[in-house]
Amino acid sequence: MRLAALVLLAAYCVAPFLWQVVTSLKPAAELTSLPPLLPTRLTGEHYVAIFTGHPLLRIIANSAVVAVCTTALALVVGALAAYAVSILRVRGRAAILGVVLSVSMFPPIATVSPLFLLLNALGLRDTLAALVLTYSTFSLPLAVWLLANFFDALPRELYVAARVDGCSAFGALWRVVLPLAAPGILAAGLLVFIFAWNEFLFALSFTATEASRTLPVGIALFPGLHEVPYGEIAAASVVATLPVVALAFAFQRRIVEGLTAGAVKG
Amino acid sequence: MARIRFAGLAKRFDAQVVLAPLELEIAEGEFFTFVGPSGCGKSTLLNLIAGVEAPSSGALYFDEARVDALAPGARDVAMVFQSYALYPHLSVRENIAFPLRVRGTARAEIAREVERVAQVLGLSPLLDRKPRQLSGGQRQRVALGRALVRKPRVFLMDEPLSNLDARLRLEMREELKRLHEAHGITTVYVTHDQEEAMALSQRVAVLNAGRIEQCGTPQAVYADPANLFVAQFLGSPPLNLLEGESPEVVLGVRPADVLVHASPREGATAARVTLLEPTGSDLWVTADWRGSRIKGRAAPGAAPERGATAWLEMPPGRIYAFDRATGTRQRTPA
Numbered sequence: 001m002r003l004a005a006l007v008l009l010a011a012y013c014v015a016p017f018l019w020q021v022v023t024s025l026k027p028a029a030e031l032t033s034l035p036p037l038l039p040t041r042l043t044g045e046h047y048v049a050i051f052t053g054h055p056l057l058r059i060i061a062n063s064a065v066v067a068v069c070t071t072a073l074a075l076v077v078g079a080l081a082a083y084a085v086s087i088l089r090v091r092g093r094a095a096i097l098g099v100v101l102s103v104s105m106f107p108p109i110a111t112v113s114p115l116f117l118l119l120n121a122l123g124l125r126d127t128l129a130a131l132v133l134t135y136s137t138f139s140l141p142l143a144v145w146l147l148a149n150f151f152d153a154l155p156r157e158l159y160v161a162a163r164v165d166g167c168s169a170f171g172a173l174w175r176v177v178l179p180l181a182a183p184g185i186l187a188a189g190l191l192v193f194i195f196a197w198n199e200f201l202f203a204l205s206f207t208a209t210e211a212s213r214t215l216p217v218g219i220a221l222f223p224g225l226h227e228v229p230y231g232e233i234a235a236a237s238v239v240a241t242l243p244v245v246a247l248a249f250a251f252q253r254r255i256v257e258g259l260t261a262g263a264v265k266g
Numbered sequence: 267m268a269r270i271r272f273a274g275l276a277k278r279f280d281a282q283v284v285l286a287p288l289e290l291e292i293a294e295g296e297f298f299t300f301v302g303p304s305g306c307g308k309s310t311l312l313n314l315i316a317g318v319e320a321p322s323s324g325a326l327y328f329d330e331a332r333v334d335a336l337a338p339g340a341r342d343v344a345m346v347f348q349s350y351a352l353y354p355h356l357s358v359r360e361n362i363a364f365p366l367r368v369r370g371t372a373r374a375e376i377a378r379e380v381e382r383v384a385q386v387l388g389l390s391p392l393l394d395r396k397p398r399q400l401s402g403g404q405r406q407r408v409a410l411g412r413a414l415v416r417k418p419r420v421f422l423m424d425e426p427l428s429n430l431d432a433r434l435r436l437e438m439r440e441e442l443k444r445l446h447e448a449h450g451i452t453t454v455y456v457t458h459d460q461e462e463a464m465a466l467s468q469r470v471a472v473l474n475a476g477r478i479e480q481c482g483t484p485q486a487v488y489a490d491p492a493n494l495f496v497a498q499f500l501g502s503p504p505l506n507l508l509e510g511e512s513p514e515v516v517l518g519v520r521p522a523d524v525l526v527h528a529s530p531r532e533g534a535t536a537a538r539v540t541l542l543e544p545t546g547s548d549l550w551v552t553a554d555w556r557g558s559r560i561k562g563r564a565a566p567g568a569a570p571e572r573g574a575t576a577w578l579e580m581p582p583g584r585i586y587a588f589d590r591a592t593g594t595r596q597r598t599p600a
């Protein structure tokens with residue numbers, strides 16, 4: 001019974017992705033016809049097409065740069081903020097965390113046009129930097145909350161011991177707090193990375209050319225005037241999803257640990 | 267080594283007084299203990315000395331130098347915690363070496379010092395283990411090693427023995443005393459365990475709600491308590507309370523000072539035995555006397571029985587009188 005429920009749930013979640021994989025391997029002629037449900041023969045033609053007819057490699061590189069930089073920036077700033085709030089006991093901790101949380105409640109669409117004007121004024125339109133800055137801002141609340149939670153779970157005496165043993169505040173963060181909070185940092189980093197990798201709205205609004213276009217937008221712009229290249233879209237989607245799936249599999253346990261840390265003692 | 271002087275050092279959180287202005291001097295090389303119930307401000311006091319918390323007012327001196335504005339690392343103090351606070355991601359060797367590494371000591375010297383300390387504390391075979399692979403007593407030794415390795419001016423100890431089981435606690439208590447005698451480092455010790463305070467210290471201060479109730483040698487504070495709080499806090503089993511003849515006065519006598527006889531005796535008063543607690547070396551007798559419960563120690567050879575009458579002998583000089591309203595000791599017999 002339990003197994004059946006799990007299988008059903010898994011099927012529900014995985015089915016669309018599987019369908020993409022199937023579609024990406026179907027010959028073009030069978031794409032819009034049903035039956036056959038499954039391709040009569042497997043073809044790599046769509047994969048060849050997306051890498052030859054398109055600047056897809058460039059777009060993947062853009063996505064990677066944006067996601068990695070966003071993750072790094074959000075983790076550095078987020079770790080410092082969480083350290084101040086959680087361990088250095090800055091005054092107004094609850095107020096700060098409240099404001100941080102409220103920022104994340106903003107519907108992104110409401111901020112698109114002011115941000116567009118701002119980035120334009122800064123001369124950052126159609127640059128990777130524009131996306132990195134925007135994504136970092138929007139992923140910081142998650143990073144700060146997650147890391148603050150993690151730091152809270154560390155015994156405060158370890159920080160005190162490090163200070164008494166001669167560390168500066170930064171030294172204690174670097175030598176003691178960060179190594180011990182590594183699972184939390186990993187979890188926060190992965191979530192930020194996935195957010196930045198998948199984001200669509202800002203990427204669509206702030207990019208104009210393949211100089212800064214990222215994967216989700218790149219794929220969305222596949223359809224031409226007269227035809228929708230389903231096979232190529234599917235192939236590109238599979239390519240876009242693989243890194244995230246790989247990351248999730250590699251760090252699955254750590255993510256779960258990270259998300260539930262502090263919930264239960266022990 | 268340093269002399270520590272508190273000049274009106276105080277700590278408040280908003281309106282709440284955690285530590286009232288404190289005037290006190292701890293001598294160079296002294297073993298000084300703050301003892302009090304939880305929440306009396308003793309841990310805050312240690313944090314103020316360590317520099318982990320900032321005082322609200324007043325000044326703190328090590329010898330002649332004012333240190334209350336210095337960062338913890340610049341004060342050259344070492345601290346041992348109740349939880350040991352060992353760095354879980356570092357080996358025993360790295361834990362002990364940590365204060366030296368942070369200070370940029372040369373590698374060869376670090377290795378030498380770690381070996382020396384490990385030798386003293388019997389940790390040499392454990393140097394490559396992680397803290398989680400150690401027993402409580404071993405962890406405690408590592409914490410001591412980390413504190414000893416750089417020969418600090420002041421040793422701070424925050425209930426270092428509280429997490430050990432009874433037998434190990436006595437062993438480590440002895441070891442602490444030996445270490446203090448061998449190194450002579452000024453030590454400020456904090457505990458809620460009055461027996462530990464008495465056994466270890468050259469002087470104790472009884473702390474209550476952020477104020478020192480009394481300060482002196484353990485013997486002086488025990489034998490001559492300044493008020494009801496001190497009298498009740500020190501001594502085990504705790505002080506017996508008796509109704510005085512005047513309603514404004516409460517009388518107290520320590521169980522250890524009450525001698526219980528099984529047969530009538532001059533000057534002793536009769537009471538009914540309600541409970542017997544043999545501890546091996548002593549036999550504690552609880553008796554009902556004029557509506558009060560009094561605990562005393564059975565006289566050598568006496569075997570009082572439960573439900574029978576026993577005779578309590580209380581030396582008048584050992585009965586303390588306290589003002590009921592303020593708790594202050596009344597020195598003239600009422």
